Amino acid sequence: MKIYSAPLQGFTEAVWRNIHCNVFGHIDGYYTPFLRYEHGEIRSKDIRDVERKNNSVENLVPQIIAATPEEMHPLLDLISAEGYKRIDINMGCSFPLQMRRKHGAGLLPHPDMVAAIMKEVERYSDFSFSVKMRLGCESRSEWQELMPILNDTPLHHITMHPRLGIEQYKKPADVDAFAEFYSACKHPVIYNGDINTLNEIKAIEERFPRLKGIMLGRGLLANPALAMEYKRGEELPAQELASLVQEMHDAMYEKLVTRLQGNTQFLSKMKPYWEYLLPDMLKRDKKAILKATTIEKYLQAVRNGLSSFAL
Ligand SMILES: Cc1cc2nc3c(=O)[nH]c(=O)nc-3n(C[C@H](O)[C@H](O)[C@H](O)COP(=O)(O)O)c2cc1C
Numbered sequence: 001m002k003i004y005s006a007p008l009q010g011f012t013e014a015v016w017r018n019i020h021c022n023v024f025g026h027i028d029g030y031y032t033p034f035l036r037y038e039h040g041e042i043r044s045k046d047i048r049d050v051e052r053k054n055n056s057v058e059n060l061v062p063q064i065i066a067a068t069p070e071e072m073h074p075l076l077d078l079i080s081a082e083g084y085k086r087i088d089i090n091m092g093c094s095f096p097l098q099m100r101r102k103h104g105a106g107l108l109p110h111p112d113m114v115a116a117i118m119k120e121v122e123r124y125s126d127f128s129f130s131v132k133m134r135l136g137c138e139s140r141s142e143w144q145e146l147m148p149i150l151n152d153t154p155l156h157h158i159t160m161h162p163r164l165g166i167e168q169y170k171k172p173a174d175v176d177a178f179a180e181f182y183s184a185c186k187h188p189v190i191y192n193g194d195i196n197t198l199n200e201i202k203a204i205e206e207r208f209p210r211l212k213g214i215m216l217g218r219g220l221l222a223n224p225a226l227a228m229e230y231k232r233g234e235e236l237p238a239q240e241l242a243s244l245v246q247e248m249h250d251a252m253y254e255k256l257v258t259r260l261q262g263n264t265q266f267l268s269k270m271k272p273y274w275e276y277l278l279p280d281m282l283k284r285d286k287k288a289i290l291k292a293t294t295i296e297k298y299l300q301a302v303r304n305g306l307s308s309f310a311l
Pocket residue numbers: 006007008009010032033034063090092093132161192193194195215216217218219
């Protein structure tokens with residue numbers, strides 16, 4: 001079974017992906033956070049994130065979010081100009097602003113709009129498209145209405161995150177509802193949602209033997225070795241994990257410190273990773289990292305935290 005790295009806006013950007021791949025690896029494909037066409041343009045930050053010159057990861061799949069074919073076209077042009085052949089379509093984003101504009105999970109109650117996007121998928125046959133979706137926006141029956149349209153479209157695979165858009169991340173992922181989707185979908189299926197440990201990967205693999213793979217999101221931010229553990233068949237000792245996290249962290253520091261001027265910008269980029277990273281770290285060590293007000297204090301707190309984690 002393959003293991004993929006999920007798109008997470010603000011986290012799994014080029015710097016994180018390139019360094020994660022060098023230090024931890026064992027990921028069969030990285031997905032970019034969604035690219036969008038808004039107010040007549042694509043943000044330059046998003047363009048930089050997919051430009052080949054900024055990406056060293058081999059299996060990188062750009063993800064787009066769009067409500068209409070017109071919104072798709074400029075994104076497809078950019079992706080084509082950068083030479084990618086694979087594209088992932090976001091039909092799962094639960095940010096209220098996006099859903100209100102019928103983007104992401106906001107598309108799911110509108111089979112006519114999904115059909116229009118799937119028509120473009122057929123038309124642009126030079127690309128190989130996949131879809132990442134939820135069960136629905138407001139109702140668990142929405143995916144069932146979409147199934148004939150999706151089954152009739154040539155898709156590389158569908159990634160299912162079995163929650164509703166309106167639930168965001170509140171309730172646990174609905175694995176029984178996923179089972180129904182898995183039976184009805186004629187494309188290869190990837191599971192996504194709430195996978196944090198090697199045993200949880202194994203349980204999903206056992207229950208769904210035809211699965212193409214599992215996509216890891218917050219679980220991979222928390223334990224960047226999760227895919228490595230699956231491929232090796234065992235968990236990493238705390239000492240090895242701490243040392244690899246330090247290596248990844250140092251490489252991110254080197255890359256980001258010159259780009260993000262001053263304490264505030266750098267710290268506000270790095271601290272959110274620690275909201276997820278190594279949940280078993282001592283509470284007081286985590287707090288020291290999150291409270292640090294200068295880069296020097298922050299780096300010292302990271303070193304302290306990782307050395308006690310390793311013991
Ligand atoms: C901060 C954050 C940003 C996200 N950004 C994206 C995104 O750009 N595209 C997307 O398809 N999903 C996005 N997601 C959803 C994740 O890819 C994933 O589907 C979700 O977190 C469930 O998987 P997990 O439990 O393994 O994290 C985001 C989630 C979070 C928490």
